[in-house]
Amino acid sequence: MIYALIAAAIIILIVVAIIGITYAATRKKPEIITTPPAPQKDDGEIGEDIVASILGNSVAGEKYVINDLLFKTSEGHSCQIDHVVINKYGIFVIETKNYSGHIYGKENVHQWKQVVGKAINNFYNPVMQNSTHIYQLSRRLGIKGVYKNIVVFLPKADISFVKSDCVFYADDLPRILAPSSPAVLSGMQMERCYRILEYSKTHPTTDKQEHIENINKMLESIERGFCPRCNGKLVLKIDENGEYYGCSNYPKCTFTKDKESEEFSDAMTRYQLRRLFKTRKRRSKKLKSKKWK
Numbered sequence: 108m109i110y111a112l113i114a115a116a117i118i119i120l121i122v123v124a125i126i127g128i129t130y131a132a133t134r135k136k137p138e139i140i141t142t143p144p145a146p147q148k149d150d151g152e153i154g155e156d157i158v159a160s161i162l163g164n165s166v167a168g169e170k171y172v173i174n175d176l177l178f179k180t181s182e183g184h185s186c187q188i189d190h191v192v193i194n195k196y197g198i199f200v201i202e203t204k205n206y207s208g209h210i211y212g213k214e215n216v217h218q219w220k221q222v223v224g225k226a227i228n229n230f231y232n233p234v235m236q237n238s239t240h241i242y243q244l245s246r247r248l249g250i251k252g253v254y255k256n257i258v259v260f261l262p263k264a265d266i267s268f269v270k271s272d273c274v275f276y277a278d279d280l281p282r283i284l285a286p287s288s289p290a291v292l293s294g295m296q297m298e299r300c301y302r303i304l305e306y307s308k309t310h311p312t313t314d315k316q317e318h319i320e321n322i323n324k325m326l327e328s329i330e331r332g333f334c335p336r337c338n339g340k341l342v343l344k345i346d347e348n349g350e351y352y353g354c355s356n357y358p359k360c361t362f363t364k365d366k367e368s369e370e371f372s373d374a375m376t377r378y379q380l381r382r383l384f385k386t387r388k389r390r391s392k393k394l395k396s397k398k399w400k
């Protein structure tokens with residue numbers, strides 16, 4: 108008798124529990140309303156905005172300004188240029204670096220240094236990086252010898268240790284864009300170049316996502332020890348510039364990669380690299396274990 112009572116009590120308890128659980132599950136959870144955070148600009152983008160505001164707008168027949176130009180090269184890579192200014196004095200190709208700290212570098216040295224307190228970061232020589240941009244631009248525009256390689260830093264960087272005629276502060280741009288040299292471009296040539304680039308901008312053959320994917324492919328090739336441009340073997344080289352990886356098909360192929368940092372001599376900005384590595388972090392652990400020597 109007593110067992111029957113206990114069994115009945117247990118059954119009742121189970122039924123109550125099931126009803127309770129079902130009720131809790133079907134009850135709607137209070138809705139939490141969240142507003143998506145405003146997309147945060149990183150230092151690279153902020154720097155590019157500042158420089159764009161210094162450069163101002165295009166003035167027909169006088170100066171043409173194109174910011175954040177992205178196009179696909181004939182090799183199928185993508186090329187991203189921070190700013191291009193076209194005026195009668197030439198085509199100014201501008202790379203913006205919004206870095207802080209002390210910057211150390213020479214024009215012919217692959218690896219530059221950023222020193223912030225005790226931290227030292229290596230980054231790929233931005234003048235060389237911009238040379239790649241100019242090469243691609245000259246192929247696109249079919250015009251040679253009118254390009255000015257300009258790398259600008261913002262005032263938070265100390266560039267007094269940099270040895271290069273191409274490196275300036277952003278505030279110097281108005282002076283640089285109006286040199287006391289003779290004109291090299293006619294009004295017609297200026298307009299033609301601008302129209303080609305403007306067309307590239309409004310009809311991009313590549314978008315940011317594709318650009319990142321291209322970089323991804325290149326980095327994977329590098330991680331396997333092969334040149335992403337010509338598939339030659341990457342070899343460790345040592346010269347007065349220090350240690351770096353270069354393509355075994357040099358001088359046919361001039362691809363190089365910094366030994367310490369992730370930067371390499373293809374058209375990309377630090378901003379894109381940073382964004383890329385955010386998305387790659389998970390995968391890179393797996394790849395690192397297979398890293399080539």
Ligand SMILES: [Zn+2]
Pocket residue numbers: 334335336337338339354355356360361362
């Ligand atoms: Zn190569």
